[in-house]
Amino acid sequence: MPFHHGLSAPMMAITRTVTVASGRFAPGHLGELTGVVPFELVDAVLSETRSVQRRLRDLPSRVGMYFLLAMCLFPEVGYRLVWDKLTAGLDGIPVVGPTPKALRDLRRRLGVIPVRALFEVVAGPLARPTTPGVRFGPFRTVSFDGCSSQKVADSERNRVWLGRTSHHGYPTMELMTLVETGTRAFIGAVFGPPAGGETSYASRLLHLLRPDMLVLWDKGFDGNGFLAAVAGTGAQVLGRLRANRRTPVLTRLVDGSYLSVIGTVKVRVIDASITVTCADGTVFTGSYRLVTTLTDARRYPAATLAGLYHQRWEHESAYYALRHTIMNGRVLRSGDPAGVEQEMWSLLTLYQALRTVMVEAAESLPGTDPDRCCFTVALQTARDQVIQAAGIIPTDPGCVGRVGLIGHRILARLLPPRRQRVSTRKVKSPMSRYSTRHDDGRPDTSRTITGLTVSVLQPAESHPQLPSVSRDDRHTAPAERRRHRILTLLEEDPTRLWRPRDIASHFGDITMETMYRQLSRWATSGLIHKLGPGLYAATAWTPTPPA
Numbered sequence: 157m158p159f160h161h162g163l164s165a166p167m168m169a170i171t172r173t174v175t176v177a178s179g180r181f182a183p184g185h186l187g188e189l190t191g192v193v194p195f196e197l198v199d200a201v202l203s204e205t206r207s208v209q210r211r212l213r214d215l216p217s218r219v220g221m222y223f224l225l226a227m228c229l230f231p232e233v234g235y236r237l238v239w240d241k242l243t244a245g246l247d248g249i250p251v252v253g254p255t256p257k258a259l260r261d262l263r264r265r266l267g268v269i270p271v272r273a274l275f276e277v278v279a280g281p282l283a284r285p286t287t288p289g290v291r292f293g294p295f296r297t298v299s300f301d302g303c304s305s306q307k308v309a310d311s312e313r314n315r316v317w318l319g320r321t322s323h324h325g326y327p328t329m330e331l332m333t334l335v336e337t338g339t340r341a342f343i344g345a346v347f348g349p350p351a352g353g354e355t356s357y358a359s360r361l362l363h364l365l366r367p368d369m370l371v372l373w374d375k376g377f378d379g380n381g382f383l384a385a386v387a388g389t390g391a392q393v394l395g396r397l398r399a400n401r402r403t404p405v406l407t408r409l410v411d412g413s414y415l416s417v418i419g420t421v422k423v424r425v426i427d428a429s430i431t432v433t434c435a436d437g438t439v440f441t442g443s444y445r446l447v448t449t450l451t452d453a454r455r456y457p458a459a460t461l462a463g464l465y466h467q468r469w470e471h472e473s474a475y476y477a478l479r480h481t482i483m484n485g486r487v488l489r490s491g492d493p494a495g496v497e498q499e500m501w502s503l504l505t506l507y508q509a510l511r512t513v514m515v516e517a518a519e520s521l522p523g524t525d526p527d528r529c530c531f532t533v534a535l536q537t538a539r540d541q542v543i544q545a546a547g548i549i550p551t552d553p554g555c556v557g558r559v560g561l562i563g564h565r566i567l568a569r570l571l572p573p574r575r576q577r578v579s580t581r582k583v584k585s586p587m588s589r590y591s592t593r594h595d596d597g598r599p600d601t602s603r604t605i606t607g608l609t610v611s612v613l614q615p616a617e618s619h620p621q622l623p624s625v626s627r628d629d630r631h632t633a634p635a636e637r638r639r640h641r642i643l644t645l646l647e648e649d650p651t652r653l654w655r656p657r658d659i660a661s662h663f664g665d666i667t668m669e670t671m672y673r674q675l676s677r678w679a680t681s682g683l684i685h686k687l688g689p690g691l692y693a694a695t696a697w698t699p700t701p702p703a
Contacts, residue, residue: 174245175549180212182249183242184219185548186226187541188560192509193225197277207270214252217270220262224271224502225509229539231486235259245545268494271501275345278508282341282515288525290338292464293456295370295392298343300361300377301471302354303331306479306500311491318349326487329496332357333474334364337372337467339526340474341511345504347497355382365391370450372468378447380419380688387421387449394461397425397445404685404693405615406651409453412612416447419688420653424451426612428462433607458612477531478507510534517563528570537562576605638666639678646684646694654692 176182177195186193198221202208209217223242230238235256243251254262281298283290290296307326308314318327330350334343344361354376365371367390375396386393397403403425407415413426426446433439446465450456479485482503490496514529541547547560559567645662646654656671679686685693 174545176246176545180214180216181218182246183251184222185545186222187538187545188547188562189509189538190548192512193278198274201270201273201277205270205273207266215254215258215262217266220266221270221274223259223262224498225506226542228482228499228503228506229542231483241543244543263495263498268497268501271498271505275501275505278505279342279344281336281343282339282512283336283526284519287338287519288523289527290336292370294368296368297337297372297467298369299335299337299372299468299471300358301333301374302357303475304328304350306331307487308496309487309489309491313492314496317493319351330357332361334361335471335474337470339511339515340470342504342508347500355379359385362386362389365389367391370394372465374468384419384421392449394446394448394465397447399445401445402685408615411453411458412614413453413458414615415451417651417653417687417693418447419691423447423449426458426461427615428458429611429613431609432605434603435606436603438603459610462610478503481531481535482507510538513562514566517559517566520559520563521567527574529566530569530571533565533569534562537565576608643683650694652693653687655690
């Protein structure tokens with residue numbers, strides 16, 4: 157069949173202007189994200205950390221810093237292809253073509269310190285006080301949580317540093333972050349070997365807490381010392397308690413919660429039962445034991461706090477974006493501890509830069525919750541902008557502060573308002589020790605919640621029947637029985653935390669060895685409360701009327 161040429165389609169030539177740094181600094185950029193991590197900031201960090209090159213090289217230190225960020229933006233390709241993406245939009249500009257070895261040497265020359273310093277500059281809360289979903293009353297909600305599933309290259313040096321985790325074969329690091337739950341921005345981060353422990357790592361971030369913050373955490377942080385340390389910063393606390401934690405009921409409150417004490421911190425305890433109804437009619441129940449330093453039950457009702465606690469799960473979304481959306485489940489490429497640290501700080505800095513443009517986009521449209529901004533849209537648009545070398549330096553002086561292409565794409569593809577959903581927590585890896593979780597009644601797949609009821613449980617009465625005679629003082633006259641004398645002393649000040657030495661000082665006929673032994677025995681039988689190592693309080697007293 158003969159082919160007849162028709163009229164040719166009209167053609168169009170597209171030209172564009174690219175504005176970059178001059179000379180050897182031209183490859184040093186991150187597309188539109190350069191506005192979040194500008195040249196002046198990178199130069200200042202390099203200067204303060206004494207990481208500026210001593211002589212002008214083909215690969216200046218500033219270019220190296222942007223290469224590190226681009227390396228995390230394109231984790232699926234090697235060094236040379238990352239470089240090609242940085243220079244793809246620089247047509248007509250002479251740039252060097254470094255070998256992979258030259259780029260590795262550039263990484264080693266920079267080291268860890270300047271990248272960590274750059275993260276510490278860009279990290280922090282991002283939302284304004286009026287941004288929807290970021291505050292509870294006067295408090296900005298933040299959370300602590302750890303992630304121990306980021307795999308690193310299986311090299312001998314990494315195994316020596318981190319150890320080898322048997323259930324998946326790769327060394328993994330423990331990442332601990334403090335997150336602004338409303339935006340999922342990183343306020344601070346530390347990481348290292350998993351053996352370091354969550355509360356130990358979190359304690360290194362306490363200096364970032366402020367009195368206007370409400371800190372959320374899971375029951376893994378249920379420790380007297382950590383609670384006292386957080387309370388000492390002036391921040392408020394809403395955390396989950398272990399089921400076996402024993403807390404004395406000091407004062408019953410009108411909403412069913414009660415005042416108590418943990419260690420040396422006066423707290424409020426909320427025992428709640430949660431009933432969830434799914435769209436398919438499935439109903440299941442769960443329970444929470446929460447502790448908070450917000451002791452005003454009328455201003456902060458227990459049921460409201462139980463609902464607020466679910467904001468802690470926003471932290472999981474931050475880790476999902478970090479490990480799966482950006483890294484797509486890949487192992488960090490660095491084969492030695494210094495390289496892993498450098499790569500991890502670069503990854504955290506890139507994540508924070510993306511969150512920054514997302515929050516700016518949400519706040520440019522009043523009333524928009526940052527929850528509705530899609531991280532994938534932000535990431536993929538940022539990748540495109542790097543390849544095109546677009547938006548590096550705004551050419552219009554009047555556009556400062558305006559939303560760029562990334563922000564426009566985000567706003568054009570806003571997610572629907574957040575729906576309440578539920579599914580069981582399961583780990584799919586068959587080699588994971590968490591792969592066989594007990595059935596908790598929740599559905600295997602995500603389902604929409606149509607009904608959610610929070611019932612605050614009243615604390616049980618705790619008035620143990622005192623035996624008429626104790627084996628500790630069965631040969632003593634009733635009025636002088638040691639147990640009754642000590643219990644009477646404790647009940648005179650039921651909110652006080654007593655140490656064995658303080659109790660023994662009131663009675664000259666009791667040795668410290670006897671005091672420790674008897675207090676431990678009475679705590680086990682429920683006559684008194686043991687609140688921590690060497691700390692006791694009365695448990696049999698007349699309850700204070702509801703507040």
